[in-house]
Amino acid sequence: MSYGTCFPLWRAGAPDWDAYVRAPFVTALADGRLPRGAFLAYLAQDYLFLVHFARAWSLAVTKAGSLAEMRACSATVHALLETEMRLHLDLCGRAGITPDALAATAEAPQNLAYTRYVLEAGYSGDFLDLLAALAPCVLGYGEIGARLLAGPHAPDYADWIATYGGADYQALCHGTAALIDNAVESRLGAGARDLPRWTQLQDRFSTATRLEAQFWTLAG
Numbered sequence: 001m002s003y004g005t006c007f008p009l010w011r012a013g014a015p016d017w018d019a020y021v022r023a024p025f026v027t028a029l030a031d032g033r034l035p036r037g038a039f040l041a042y043l044a045q046d047y048l049f050l051v052h053f054a055r056a057w058s059l060a061v062t063k064a065g066s067l068a069e070m071r072a073c074s075a076t077v078h079a080l081l082e083t084e085m086r087l088h089l090d091l092c093g094r095a096g097i098t099p100d101a102l103a104a105t106a107e108a109p110q111n112l113a114y115t116r117y118v119l120e121a122g123y124s125g126d127f128l129d130l131l132a133a134l135a136p137c138v139l140g141y142g143e144i145g146a147r148l149l150a151g152p153h154a155p156d157y158a159d160w161i162a163t164y165g166g167a168d169y170q171a172l173c174h175g176t177a178a179l180i181d182n183a184v185e186s187r188l189g190a191g192a193r194d195l196p197r198w199t200q201l202q203d204r205f206s207t208a209t210r211l212e213a214q215f216w217t218l219a220g
């Protein structure tokens with residue numbers, strides 16, 4: 001699975017990429033052996049995570065350099081608030097967990113570390129810093145979803161797999177990759193990968209990937 005030009009390079013330069021997309025949690029989602037309680041604990045944390053990611057993508061709207069970039073980031077804010085968080089509310093609702101109970105869940109340290117790292121990249125850095133920190137989340141789930149959907153998988157977590165492997169989410173991934181490629185080229189030029197700035201962006205991407213890999217461990 002490949003999205004755009006920058007992402008495959010950043011992906012290859014991130015030591016924890018495989019630990020993220022091939023985590024035991026992901027394998028257990030596919031074969032249905034993940035205990036329901038662990039999945040629900042993950043979903044509750046992920047719901048809180050998405051609240052912060054909606055803020056981070058909103059920050060990207062304010063850091064954008066053109067109307068086209070603003071529209072792309074605002075579409076992701078919308079997808080997060082209206083589609084992705086609804087999946088969590090539906091799945092938790094079916095298990096008897098109310099929206100109030102979700103919102104009252106205490107954030108796990110791994111969750112705090114990751115979401116605040118990404119927000120800080122946006123506060124102290126520019127649009128590219130923020131996109132490099134956001135990329136592993138969007139594109140890693142795209143890669144996981146596409147792989148699980150294409151392979152054999154148990155029915156238990158089929159909703160989750162269909163959401164991230166499905167055409168709508170895959171289109172969002174290709175759009176995000178194009179946003180990143182255009183943003184990098186318009187600011188750094190065609191030779192971006194030879195600049196010191198590239199190393200800083202790779203570092204943002206690699207750190208966010210490490211924090212994604214750790215996120216899977218929070219549900220036990």
Ligand SMILES: Cc1ncc(C[n+]2csc(CCO)c2C)c(N)n1
Nearest residue numbers: 046053076079080084137138141215
């Ligand atoms: C830990 C964690 N990482 C990534 C995602 C996926 N995700 C988060 S924000 C976003 C962008 C727009 O939908 C996507 C795809 C998740 N749910 N939880």
